Amino acid sequence: GYATGVISEAGCPAVADPGADVVAIAQREHLPVVPLVGPSSILMSLMASGFNGQSFAFQGYLPIEAGERIKRIKQLEQRVYAEGQTQIFIETPYRNHKMIEDLVRSCRPHTRLCVAADISCPDESIRTLSLGEWAKTKYDYQKTPAIFLLYK
Known part of the structure; x- marks a missing residue:
């Protein structure tokens, strides 16, 4: 063969x-x-996030429809606190800012979010902040491949 x-x-x-x-x-x-x-952008982002690498789940893409998306985000945040499990997901690059806005609106301000963008590229950016801090931070991830990680 x-x-x-x-x-x-x-x-x-x-x-x-x-x-x-x-x-x-x-x-x-x-x-x-x-x-x-x-290279796996999922594992590389987890390694650089500071989040739990013993228990994590990759969720792929979250729902696009607003109501379903918010419901799913709240479920994932609940798993973070109930199980201590890092939740990892992705989004179409042109919806990255909407994802961050939805997370800021839907989750507790002290819940932490890591955005790992352009992993292994010259403009790589891996940043972990509380959602309260993300709400006050300037960022530009439009059209940039990114991984999102949620943890307590």
């Missing part, structure tokens, strides 16, 4: 990135799957 590879231009193949279907087929066919270490 032929060796086949799944490569991602950014991130880690099959982790919040396409590739899981190809790996599932290989597993079903009992073909050897050899994961190779590569």
Whole structure:
């Protein structure tokens, strides 16, 4: 047989990135799957956040519809306090500012948010502040790939 590879231009193949279907087929066919270490913006942002790295959950994209989104944000904040679990999620870059605004409006002011933007790029920015501090801070993450992490 032929060796086949799944490569991602950014991130880690099959982790919040396409590739899981190809790996599932290989597993079903009992073909050897050899994961190779590569950069993962999710793990890199967790490493730099100062948040709990023993218990965390990646939630992917949150709902777009305002009511559902706020409900989901409140659920995630509840998990932070009930379970001590870091909540990690992403957003389409042009909605980053809306995400920060929704978090500031929906969560407790002392809940902390880390925004990890442009990870591994020259303009990388990884910043952890309370939501009360984010409310008073100037930032520009429009059109910038970012990871959001929520913790107590």
